[in-house]
Amino acid sequence: MKKVLILALAISVWSCNESKKEEAMSIKVENAGVLASGDSVKVYTLKNVAGMEVSIMDLGGTIIKWTAPDKEGKFADITLGSNTPEDYLTSTKYLGALIGRFGNRIAKGKFSLDGNDYTLAVNNGPNALHGGLKGFNAVIWNATPIEGAEPGLKLTYLSKDGEEGYPGNLNVEVVYTLKADNSLSIDYTATTDKNTVVNLTNHAYFNLKGEGQGDILDHEIVLNADKFLPTDAGLIPTGELKPVAGTPFDFTTSHLIGERINDTKDIDIKLGGGYDHCWVFTDQSNKLKSVAMVTEPVSGRTMEVLTTEPAVQFYTGNFLNGTATGKSGVKYERRYGFCLETQHFPDAPNQAAFPTTVLKPGETYKTTTVYKFGVKK
Structure with a gap:
């Protein structure tokens, strides 16, 4: 009888533990509101063990939210964002969003492919930026939760032939997976029925002190990149791959973001208003490799970036100007967040010397980026 009771108790404890594990690894679905267009928006919250x-x-x-622990184990939201879905189409545009078809800029909103000239929607002075007037950041994706030990969310979208001026029907799939080691993997896949150009990324703005907790100039950063792309006044690459050595763009060893950000004697800093440039990784393989490490010394939070991509746009929130109010009620002033947008080179469709961004029928566009959080004691 005693053995039966002990076995029953053991089964009860096991069941309770399994229930707690399931609760710890969860996906919650909530209604986020309705857009002016009448479309309903949902939010999917992934939680790991x-x-x-x-x-x-x-x-x-x-x-729209991403919590990470500090050195004392206290969690804080470390991404910028807003309180309503509508704001993400206006005042906080691009914050945290998927970017496509083409992340970053294409000069004059034009490119040629296979002898055909294409004119894109222009939305950044004379240039096309982040997919156009209604890029991937502004559409509602089909969402499918992925249950399991590491919860995920699969998003799909069909970008139709001619959308924002781009050729081909492009089927896109993005999978977010939250892993037990406090990393978020973002896997991008796309196919097309006509030759086209593709450059997908995510535009999260980070502040490892916590959202709305001041600027990011005291963050330390390392970038495993020995070259960067100088730009003209419109932030279009000149075509040169310039060595970072001896410039304010050298982050091959750790530097504070704010250490040289105002060095306007440097023409590239002056034109960008700080850092808003594409760094070219020393390792140009398409394998998953560690390319960046950011540390916030007070909280101890660290963020490592790994990617299969050849470059990253490091942007320091130079255009934030206090007009947008964040989700905590704080106005986002200049340099209140930084971005590390893994990608191919800006304006690649117009620059033959850059790695190609052309996708053809029968091929599969496939990239992965991982953001992994830790703490430095």
Whole structure:
């Protein structure tokens, strides 16, 4: 009888533990509101066994919340964002969103492919930026939760032939997976029925002190990149791959973001208003490799970036100007967040010397980027 009771108790404890594990690894679905267009928006919150949470809207595949622990184990939201879905189409445009078809800029909104000239929607002075007037950040994606030990969310979208001026019907799939080691993997896949150009990324703005907690100039950063792309006044690459050595763009060893950001004697800093440039990784393989490490010394939070991509746009929130109010009620002033947008080179469709961004029928566009959080004691 005693053995039966002990066995029953053991089964009860096991069941309770399994229930707690399932609760710890969860996906919660909530209604986020209704857009002016009448479209309903949902939010999917992924939670891992360590307590990290990532909330993603189907509008733009946008990361609207991302919590990470500090050196004392206290969690804080470390991404910028807004309180309403509509704001993500206006005042906080691009924050946390998926970017496509083409992340970054294409000069004059034009390119030629296979002898055909294409004119894109222009939305950044004379240039096309982040997919156009209604890029992937502004559409509602089909969302499918992925249950399991590491919760995920699969997002799909069909970008039709001619959308924003781009050729071909492009089928896109993005999978977010929140892992037990406090990393978020973003896997991008796309296919087309006509030759086209593709450059997908995510535009999360980070502040490892916590969202709304001041600027990011005291963050330390390392970039495993020995070259960067100088630009003209419109932030279009000149075509040169310039060595970072001896410039304010050398982050091959750790530097504070704010250490040289105002060095306007440097023409590239002056034109960018700080850092808003594409760094070219020393390792140009398409394998998953560690390319960046950011540390916030007070909280101890660290963020490592791994990617299969050849470059990253490091942007320091130079155009934030206090007009947008964040989700905590704080106005986002200049340099209140930084971005590390893994990608191919800006304006690649117009620059033959850059790695190609052309995708053809029968091929599969496939890239992975991982953001992994830790703490430095």
